[in-house]
Structure formats: structure tokens, C-alpha cells
Amino acid sequence: MNVLTLVVLVLGTGLMPVAELDAINPPPKEVHVTTPYPKVNVITKESNDTNSTEIFNATTTVTKTAAPTTKRIPVDLPKKGSAEEEHHSSFTIFFILLVVALAILTTHMLIQTRFHYLPESIADILLGAFAGLLLKIFNSSGAQNSEAFNPTVFFIVLLPPIIFESGYNLHKGNFFQNLGSILVFAILGTFVSALVVGGGIYLLGQAQVVYKLSWIESFAFGSLISAVDPVATLAIFHALDVDPILYMLVFGESVLNDAVSIVLTTTVLEYAKPSVQMTSKTEAVFSAAGRFLVMFFGSAAIGVVCGLISALLLKHVDLRKTPSLEFGLMLTFSYLPYALAEGIHLSGIMAILFCGIVMSHYTHPNLSPVTQITTQQTFRTIAFIAETCVFAYLGLAIFSFRLMVKPAFVIWSIALVLIGRACNIFPLSFILNYFREHKMSRKNQFIMWFSGLRGAIAFALSLHLEFEQEKRYVLVTATLIIVLFTVIFLGGMTLPLMKCLDSKKKKKKSDKEVSLSKTKEMGETVDTDHLSELTEEEYEVGFVRSQQKGFMKIDSKYLIPFFTRRFTQQEVKEGRTQINHLATQWYQDVRAVPSESDSDEEAETSLINHTSEVNHH
């Protein structure tokens, strides 16, 4: 596992808010406007309310546009009150930083006290919920919307680093060997699940059992709730000492089915627009399939190309003497594919995953040692902070959104979600087992079914739904409850369940301590990515062995020499000395107790034990 830094970049470039700020013009003190604007007729006077101020701004925009003096203004000045807005944003940031700091300390305590049964994700949710409760109590007058879960923040800021880090630390051998199964689960399985949930909700609605939705709304809900969330799943699974194949199947599915789920949801929603010509059913299916293929392969291609460009740049441009530039380039290229893919309506999550994979394989060996360490640590830390924020936000959402709970709808949805996943996993596993060399056991199928956690992706997608007011609230509420249910209940039950299954079947692994903390593992500075490379052989008895071998041959014969640099002995020496110099630096900086004669060897030994433990893991 490695580190991820995209976040930094966005932040560094500070783009997000640029695009969000509406940059409306400053309104004069009092406006009486009747613009020659098509069908718009606005008369506004000043009042002291914020709502009226909003109208105000909008009104002024019209005025400006209609005014003959100001044609083709490239960009308007920022709207008034932006200074005040800044102070408010700052306070929100302060608040969230406090929550993050608390989460860090909580995580540390969970690790220290070895209280493994509370996954960090659930602790973060509880922390967020607690913060939301406090906010609600103390800030009831203000009713600020700033603390809400914002899908834009989630998709642009929080998700990319998490996915990039997974890609960077992916066990590439396992992933590509199981790509066939992963694709079947991700594409076919998600489709099945969406059909089951969507159809079920629609029929139950027609039967007056649950809140009634049109078929478009039902299937949109079914599609978005079928997105198994990589963040929630990773947080639980990464920590568990599961079968690597099982981990890879669940992880791969959860990353790739996100793209499927997004395409399904948007395709369904396109029917909802009255402006869209209702084409024939077959045509619609074909266009959706075509769009899906473009999205899938286009996104992956963007990621791969970006990764390869970064490898070539860092191979041929010698930035090793200026690690800041080197690291800056890493950051830029780690976020680039996400931004590009999302910008042209492809799947950013797919692009950044593949970019991470390619960069860890080709770009990483071109880096100077300092930048390698920095990259690992920074990516890891940012992914950790982003995950913490995602879960804290989910907890916060309980108290910050207006919830409209329809109990029957929620309960039936949960049932349908579980049924839908069952219809996905069990039949498809059965079919796949005919083709797989490494069969999926009943137990693993059960865990796969059980571990289909829904997370922030589903919730963020639900916030994007553009139905009428009441239905939005109902769907958002249902999604939030399903997410919390799966993460807290299913996620919290995974460890006990696995122990239970383990004790039934075999006992040999029980000496290895199972921990729900993925942060604990992150503590090790060992580049497990490359460690796992060594153990790749074990799993290579897969069914795509021959092709895999073929690619690996080409890879080591042509691709690796082309994309990675060959360090001269002097460069290697320099890199080593650079690191040693840093170590000496640290040695000088810290205040140490005076040397005790023989404790050195002891320390050395304890560390070696420690390291070997990690290698074993």
C-alpha cells in the first residue's frame, strides 16, 4: 500500500471553488428592473433577508446582461459578500479540522487499546454524528448549510485520493488475473441488482405497499443503490486478513461497478427529461450499451495514457536534484486523469484507478528516494484523511439533512438490496466457477454477498437526483439509512461473521491476529506494493496464466525498459547518500537521552523482528 496525493493538487491549484462561485455582479443598493428578457419579469426591492438577497443578485445579473453598455464581459467580478463568505468557510474548515484531529486521535486509541471490533469507519461515522448533534444543538438559530455533505466535494476532493491510493497499492497480479470475474460481477451483477431493486420498488409502489415511485424513479434508485462502495468496503476488508482473491474480487467489483452504476443512473434519468425524444426501447438499450463501453474503456485509456506520460517525463527529465518539482509533477499527474475524464463526462474513478496502477508500475521506479518516501507517505495520509472525512460526513448527514423517513420504503429497500445482491453474487459465482481454476467457495460467496456495503458514492448519487422535492427527500433519506445500515451493521458484523465461519471450517489461521484497523498496517513504511510483487507467484496458478505470462514477458522485455530509467551506479550512490544524510539530520535534530552502552543491539533486533512480521503479513 502506498500513498496518494491528488487532493493536494486540487487544493494546490485551488480550482474547485473557482468553478462554484457564481461570480455574480454586485447589485446596486436598490433595483427596479424590468428587463427585456424572454419571459422573465422581476421586480425586487431590498429587504433584510438572505433569500431576498439571492434574488437580488440574480436580478442584477439580468440587468447587466440586458444593459447595452456591458457586452461580452469575459468574467465578472466576484459577487459582494465574498469576504464574509470566506470567514464563514474558514470557520467551517476549522470545525472539520477539529473533527479530523479527533478522528486521528480516536484511531490511534483504537490501535493502542487493540479494540478491534469497532472498525475505524464506524468510529468516524459516530464522531461525525456526534459533531452533527452538537452543531444542531448549539447552532440551531443559524441553520447553516455549510456543514452538509456536498456531492461535489465528495466526487472532486475526497473520492479521487482514495481510489488513486488503492490503485497505487493494488496487487496488480491478482487484479488482472481476476479481471474476468470482476467484470462479470461489476457489469452483469450491478445490472441484475439494479433490476431487482428497481423492479421491486416499482411493483411494491404499485401495490401500495411502499411509497409510490414512477418506474424511472424506481430504476434510478435501484441503479444508484447498487453501487457497492469501494471506500466502505476497503475500510473493512483492507483491515481483515481475508483471502487475497476474495479481497480482490470485492475490491475490483466495487471500484468498477461504480462506473456501471453511474452510467445506469444517468441513462435512466435521461428518460426523465421531457425534452429528450423518446426513442425506441432497442435503440435506447444500444445507445446505453455504447455509452457504457466508451465510458469504460475510454476512462481506463485516459488513466493508462496519463500514467505512461508521467513515467516518460520522469524518466527523461531529470528532476531528482529538485525533489519539490519531482513531487509536484507526481501530484499533478495523479489527479490529471480524474479531472480529464470527469471533464469529458467519462468515469474519473476508472481513470484514476488505472493511472494509479500504471504509475506504481512504471513511474514509481523513476523517482528519487526522497520523493518515493514522500509520495508514499503523503498519498497514504491524504487517503486516510479523505476516508475519515467521508465517514464523518455521512455521520454528519444524519443531523444536517432534513430526513423524510418512510419506514416501509426503507425496510423494503434494505430487503431488496440484500436480495438484489444475492441475485448478483450466487448465480454469477455459480456460472463463473465453471471457468475459474481457483473456485469461489460457498463461504467466500457468502462473505461477498454480506460485504456489499453501500457508501458515500450511493449517497452522493442520490443527492444528484433531480426529481420533485418530496421524492428527493424520501430517496435521499432512504439511501442514507441504507448506507448507514450496511456500513454499521453489515460492516460491523463482518469480523464476527468471518471468525464464526473460520472456526467452523479451519483453525490454522487463528494465530494471526485479525485487526479491523487498516491504519495500523499503514503505519509500516515498507512498500508493500513491491513486497507483494514477490509473492505474486503463489497466486499465479490462475486461469489466465498463459496470457498473463505473455504480458509479463512483453512487460519486462520492452515496456519496463522503455518507461523506467536505468540508474547509473553513481546515481544510486547519490540517492543512498541523500537518504543517509536525512537520517543523520534527524539524528541531530531530536533530543536523545545519552547513549546507553548495549541497548543498541537490542533495538536493532526488535526492529528486525518487527519488519519480518510485516513481510510475513
Add this chain to the structure above:
Amino acid sequence: MNVLTLVVLVLGTGLMPVAELDAINPPPKEVHVTTPYPKVNVITKESNDTNSTEIFNATTTVTKTAAPTTKRIPVDLPKKGSAEEEHHSSFTIFFILLVVALAILTTHMLIQTRFHYLPESIADILLGAFAGLLLKIFNSSGAQNSEAFNPTVFFIVLLPPIIFESGYNLHKGNFFQNLGSILVFAILGTFVSALVVGGGIYLLGQAQVVYKLSWIESFAFGSLISAVDPVATLAIFHALDVDPILYMLVFGESVLNDAVSIVLTTTVLEYAKPSVQMTSKTEAVFSAAGRFLVMFFGSAAIGVVCGLISALLLKHVDLRKTPSLEFGLMLTFSYLPYALAEGIHLSGIMAILFCGIVMSHYTHPNLSPVTQITTQQTFRTIAFIAETCVFAYLGLAIFSFRLMVKPAFVIWSIALVLIGRACNIFPLSFILNYFREHKMSRKNQFIMWFSGLRGAIAFALSLHLEFEQEKRYVLVTATLIIVLFTVIFLGGMTLPLMKCLDSKKKKKKSDKEVSLSKTKEMGETVDTDHLSELTEEEYEVGFVRSQQKGFMKIDSKYLIPFFTRRFTQQEVKEGRTQINHLATQWYQDVRAVPSESDSDEEAETSLINHTSEVNHH
């Protein structure tokens, strides 16, 4: 010089946009509303234009608020179209990432080709201007506002990391020894400059020589244009091999006078509000002075307290086994003071500066070696990216804002800015020289006058002005031109000027290569912060020597032991082995040419030379 990571945090927590998104409710397809809302009467129908859509949203908000069914909604759902907005934001991010990548490569080329006369800041501005031009040519139909310079982004995302990094790498001895002079320049000097520029513009306006402004507008402009920008100044000065005292005076002044400038500007603007009771002149002066003191010392106190808390936390909570948590905590605490201070209307820039100083002094020695390296590298890289973005944005602003150039106004403003700075530097230096042991030479005074670069802070403040439309455009344009003039002309002339002055007076330093690239220095992984600590003695013949000594005694006797941890020999060993392990890791990862027998020693030697050169520097 060290590194700075605040950026990461904001990004990690992803707050900014949260507060910016208006979270307006989704509008129904067609609205005919006449709400019982005070003085607001809106009738809206749908039209296909974006402007009308904005009205639309606003209208709906009113409807919702007035509707009896929906009282006290904690937070509304995000407005519709947020998914589309995301795609647009993503594309903007992609665009900026490309500019950043180009800037990195340009910087590298500037270093490689040893083309020292083009400072990186100017190269970045040119790059931004070029990008803006391209955008204008190819994107003329869209006229998107997303690429504009956004003061919120600047103040919340880009500025904090730059200032924190300066604080973290500050030569603390020099700074505190010259604190008296710095405060005089920053407070009194800025006040003088604001008076000269404001008064001059007002009088010239009355005399019909330049564009006419009211006295409030004149003094607001005078105040904001008196903010000497630390970013622009640092970028030039850091690279130059100037007298450390001179550097410290200019840097200290530029950081602290920002707070002065902001207080002056806001105080002047408060007069502009008709709602504010016009108090007596004396009362106003006293309240402004009081507010200033609170802002100044309150902000510094926040920074110091945050820094000390971080030191205590990292001393007593042993996170060294989990570097991600450790680094995460560093990130959190590095941004915390800025967010808190800005949130309660104090000066974030002051708070984060002092936090950086305290953290580098007390928190840094508590870190594990990996986190020390990561912190340095990451902070440095993020500050570099943020600086690049600031200058690129300034270049972009030339083509993205509607400029309204009043030539007379601009030329007289530049003249007044130079005169105002002269009235600041020369008389105050004369007075201060009575009290200073280390006198400011005529030459240094001249350089201080010359190097009062205005930068992004002044420009961002000008965007915050809330005057009427035309005046805003005139002032923003004038500010932008003054900023570009000072950065490009004065900044570009600094190196030739100093060479010229040097050749007149002395020739002894000419063998040392002068470079305008601060990135080149950043390349060295040596912690110059601690290096400079060693050379502190040289400058300690200052006029505050006795007090300084007193504090240093207390510091080393009580504060350092209280706030920093004492590593046991075993912990030191562990840290060392951790680093060595990472070095070995790198050694294994890279593809190296087979060992050649005797080149090792050679490499060793060349590196030692290299290092000693840095130390010398």
C-alpha cells in the same frame, strides 16, 4: 526552508466548496409564485437561459421559505445541476493542472539552462497570460467565469501554505531580533503609505487629474495597495543572495503589513456602509486602533497556542509507529490556526505565520524521521504549487477580467505607490537607525524601497471592494496593472540593480553565483532551518541581544524540555533503521546498471562536495 501542507488539508477536508455552494432547492418545472414575502414580488417562468435559471433558483428559495409545510429545514439538498457543475469544475481543474505541469517543466528548464535573469514568478505570470490568451481565443463563445482569479480560493487555499512554509523555515533568530524594526515598518509604514496614496488619489481626483473617487474609496484603495506582498517579495528575495537582515526586514514587513492593510481597508469600508452610525472621528480612530491590536495580538496568540498544542500532542501521543496519523495531525494543525483566525475575523496570515514558527521550533523535533522528511518535502512542494498558481492566476487575470483602464489613474497610482513607499522606508529607517546596532545602509534602504512588490494580496483585496460597478472595474484594473508592474518590472530589475550596487561598493561576494531560482535551493533536502540555527550566533550582535538571550535561556531550560520529547536510545535506533530500511527499499526498486568497481568512492566524494556547497550557501 521547509515544506508546507496546509493545502492538503483543506483539500483533504474539502471544505471550501461546501460553504460556497448555495444549496438552493431544486425548482419545480414551472413556477408561478406570489409569496407573502416582505417587499419581494417575483413572477418567473421557465426560459432556456442560464440567467433566468439563476432567478429561478432564487425564486424557489423564496417559495420554500414562505411555504408553511417546510419550516426549519436544517440543510437543503444541493441544487439541481450540481452534477453538470462537477463536470465543468473537473475540466477547469484539468486545465489548471496542465498549466502547473508546464510551470514545473519551465522551472526545471530555467534551472537547467541557468537562465537566471527571468525569475520564476515572471515566467509563471507569462505562462498564465499565455493560457488566458489561448482560452480567450478558443473559448470565446463560452465565456466561462471558472478560470477567473477568485479571492476566496486565494485566501483560503493558496495563501496559507505559502505563509506557513515561510514561518516553518523562518530564521527565527533574525526575525525576533528585528521584530521592533519590522513592526515599525509594517504598522507605521503601511499607515503612512496608505495615507500618501489615498490622499494623493483623492486630491488628484478632486483636481480632475485622475478618475474621481470619494475619500472613502481613495483611502480604501490606498490601504489595499499598500500591502506589500510576501509571495511576490519572497519569490524574488529568497532566490537572491541578499543580506539576511535585509531579507528578514522585507519579509517580516510584507507578512505583517498584510494584517495592517486588511484592517485599514475594512475600517475604511465600514464608513462606506450607510447603516453604520457615523461616530466621531476620535472614536473611530480609537476603535480602529483597538481592533487592530486585537487582530494583531489575537491572531499571533492563536498561532502560538495551536503550535504549542500540536507540540504537546505529538510529544505525549506516540504516533511514530503510524506515520500517516502523525503526518495527518501535522497537516491538521498547520491549517487549524488559519481557519480559526479567519473564522473569527482575525488575521489568518498572522496566525499561520506564528504557528509555523512555533511548530518548526517545538513540534518538528517530536516527529519520526519519516514524517520529518515527508513534512518538509510536502510543505515545500505545496507551497511551490501554490505560488505557481498565484502567479499563473495573475497572468490569467489579464485576459479573464474585463479591464477598464484609466491611464492617468494608473500612472499616478504607480507614482504614488512609489512615493508612498519612499515616505515609509527612508524616514523610518532614519529614525530606526538611532536605535539599531546593525544600521540599515543607504543601499539596503534603497533595495527595501525598490522591492516593495505588490502582489496577489492587493489584487484579492481589490476584488473584495464593494463599490459601484464602474469604480470596482477601475480599481481592480488599476490594482492588477500595479501588481504586474511591480512584480515584472521592479521584480525583474532587482537582480541587475543589486549587481550594479554591488559592483559600485564591493566586489567580494561576486564569486558566489547569484540565482533567481528559489526552487533550485528547494532541491536540497538539507533542513536549512536547522542549519541556519547554527549560524545564528553571527547575527546575534543585535540591539535586543540581552532580551533575546533571556528568552533563549528560558527556552532551552524550560520550554524546549516541556514541549519536545526526549527520545530514548532505542527510539533513535528505530528511527535510524526505519530510514535505512527505506533507503534499501529504494535501492531494490530502481533498475541500476551493474556495479562498476571503483565509481563508488567517486560518487561519494562528489556528493560530499555537493553537500558542503549547500552548507556554505
